Amino acid sequence: MTVTQSPKSPTTDTPPRIRPTAAGTRPSGGGPLLAVIALCTAVTAANIYLAAPLIGLIARDFGASPSGAGWIASVAQLGYAVGLLFFAPLGDTANRRRLVGVLSAVAGVALIAAGLAPGLPALAAAVLVACAATVVPQLLVPLVAERAPAERRASHVATVVAGLFTGIVAARVLGGLAGQAFGWRAVFFGAAGLTVLVGLLTAVMLPAETRPRTAANPFKAIAGLPGLFASSAELRAACLRQGGLFGAWSALWTTLTLLLTDADGPYGLSLGAAGLFGLFGLVSTVAGPVSGSLVDRFGAPRVVTFAYALTAVSVPLFLLGGHALWALCAGAVLIHAGLMAGQVANQTRALGATSTPAAANTTYVVAAFIGGATASALAGPAHDHWGWPGVCAIAAAWVVAGWVGGALVARKK
Numbered sequence: 001m002t003v004t005q006s007p008k009s010p011t012t013d014t015p016p017r018i019r020p021t022a023a024g025t026r027p028s029g030g031g032p033l034l035a036v037i038a039l040c041t042a043v044t045a046a047n048i049y050l051a052a053p054l055i056g057l058i059a060r061d062f063g064a065s066p067s068g069a070g071w072i073a074s075v076a077q078l079g080y081a082v083g084l085l086f087f088a089p090l091g092d093t094a095n096r097r098r099l100v101g102v103l104s105a106v107a108g109v110a111l112i113a114a115g116l117a118p119g120l121p122a123l124a125a126a127v128l129v130a131c132a133a134t135v136v137p138q139l140l141v142p143l144v145a146e147r148a149p150a151e152r153r154a155s156h157v158a159t160v161v162a163g164l165f166t167g168i169v170a171a172r173v174l175g176g177l178a179g180q181a182f183g184w185r186a187v188f189f190g191a192a193g194l195t196v197l198v199g200l201l202t203a204v205m206l207p208a209e210t211r212p213r214t215a216a217n218p219f220k221a222i223a224g225l226p227g228l229f230a231s232s233a234e235l236r237a238a239c240l241r242q243g244g245l246f247g248a249w250s251a252l253w254t255t256l257t258l259l260l261t262d263a264d265g266p267y268g269l270s271l272g273a274a275g276l277f278g279l280f281g282l283v284s285t286v287a288g289p290v291s292g293s294l295v296d297r298f299g300a301p302r303v304v305t306f307a308y309a310l311t312a313v314s315v316p317l318f319l320l321g322g323h324a325l326w327a328l329c330a331g332a333v334l335i336h337a338g339l340m341a342g343q344v345a346n347q348t349r350a351l352g353a354t355s356t357p358a359a360a361n362t363t364y365v366v367a368a369f370i371g372g373a374t375a376s377a378l379a380g381p382a383h384d385h386w387g388w389p390g391v392c393a394i395a396a397a398w399v400v401a402g403w404v405g406g407a408l409v410a411r412k413k
Contacts, residue, residue: 033205034156037144038163040100040202041137043194045167046175047107048080048131049073050191053176054184061184062120075124077373079131084365088138089221091358096143097206100136104199107133108192115188136199137164138365141347142357147207151296157351158292158344165284165340172278225363232360234353237409239364241304242346243371244402248311248395249339250372251379252318252331255391258383259322266323280329283336291344303345308403310338315396322388371398 051058052073059069083103090099110130117123141160148156179187229236260267260274295303314334321328350364351357375398382390 033207034144034159036198036202036205037140038159040198041140041160041163042167042170043191043198044104044107044134044136045164046171047111047134047191047195048076049168049171050175050187051076051127053172054179054187057179057184058120058123064120069120072120072124072127076127076131079128080134081366081369082128083132083135084138084362084369085222085225086132087135088362088365089225089356089359091139091142091361092356093221096139097203097208100139100206101200101203103133103136103139104195104203106130107136107199108196111188111192111195115185115192136202138361139358140202142351142361143206145348145351145357153352154295154300154344154348155289155292157348158288158295161340161343161347162285162288165281165288169278169281169285172281173276221359221362225359225366228354228356228359229363229367232353233409235350235360235363237406238346238350238353239367240409241308241402241406242342242364242368244398244400244405245307245311245339245342245346246368247371247375247398247402248315249335251375251382251391251394251398252315252335254376255379255383255388259388259391267325277332280332280336283333284340287337287340288344291341294341295345295348300345300349303341304349304406307338307342307345308399310334310341312399314338315392315399318395319389319392322392371402 055069055073058072059065062069087099087103107130110126110133114123114126114130117126137160141157144156144160145153175187178190229239256277257274259265260269260277262268291303291307294306311334314331317327317331317334321331347361347364350360354360375394379391379394382394386393
């Protein structure tokens with residue numbers, strides 16, 4: 001399978017096409033394989049957020065304060081970032097069957113080690129390894145894009161992305177409930193079993209590689225990412241646009257619990273009740289297939305514009321939601337729909353922007369991750385100094401920066 005770029009006029013904003021080399025044929029990426037890949041994406045993505053709803057139980061078990069155990073959730077994000085840099089670019093060169101199988105097995109063993117951990121340091125080390133191996137979804141998205149028919153590519157990518165968001169919601173909501181019922185260690189053991197079972201099933205079902213075998217060097221792949229980013233305006237635009245959307249979502253969603261649980265605030269909810277707001281993430285699962293169909297029909301640029309419109313409307317609703325629950329709920333629906341629409345459209349553009357879709361996908365996800373992490377880091381201090389309006393201001397700034405930055409890059413093409 002090779003990737004070629006179709007001619008593009010200076011005034012168009014259509015991403016290059018990914019085309020197979022076999023004349024007149026295109027392998028299908030749908031059917032049972034697509035369903036299994038979406039399931040694998042959901043199960044493995046859940047591992048990244050598995051520890052977050054269990055922090056209270058973990059802290060109690062180890063005799064630590066919740067803030068003292070809270071860094072475990074940050075370690076999970078760090079592990080994912082490390083795995084993303086080292087393993088995701090290898091999708092362009094390595095045998096993906098073998099890589100998915102090995103990473104799934106490593107993640108399963110690490111999750112078992114996390115469930116057996118005698119203390120916080122051991123738990124952190126196990127979570128770091130498990131989340132580094134959880135990069136499997138970002139190996140599978142480029143594969144789906146390569147094998148999908150051109151007229152259905154965005155829809156197929158959307159199915160996998162919807163699986164990813166479903167896994168995140170399941171980890172935050174169902175993981176917490178299962179932890180309360182069976183204990184946090186049982187949650188890690190259960191995740192280990194699911195990861196190995198679904199991961200190995202996916203590896204077995206993946207198609208045999210038809211591209212020439214080349215040596216997979218993770219350090220060489222990492223070193224090539226900045227040059228890849230600089231060489232493709234299409235990729236840069238997708239990165240900036242999604243960084244803005246993900247940053248706005250991260251700023252609002254990571255600090256929403258502070259608003260909902262503040263005893264002196266307008267709501268004063270318990271942690272359990274506030275956690276149910278995570279169910280709004282299911283909007284992403286519903287919006288994913290719709291977004292893919294819209295991208296296939298109207299093109300990625302129009303859907304990105306629509307995603308920004310939804311997100312821009314959601315920010316003042318979140319601001320109003322500082323005192324009105326209905327506005328908070330409406331804002332949550334719109335921002336999740338906007339995030340998913342932007343994710344599908346921008347990732348489809350990124351995957352078709354260069355001749356190395358796995359490396360381009362890595363660059364895209366890292367850029368979005370940086371946008372989200374930076375906004376989250378600023379949202380906390382903003383809340384301390386200016387309250388909920390300060391958080392909404394950070395979100396608004398990221399929406400403006402993402403849209404303007406993407407527009408400037410597109411204008412220079």
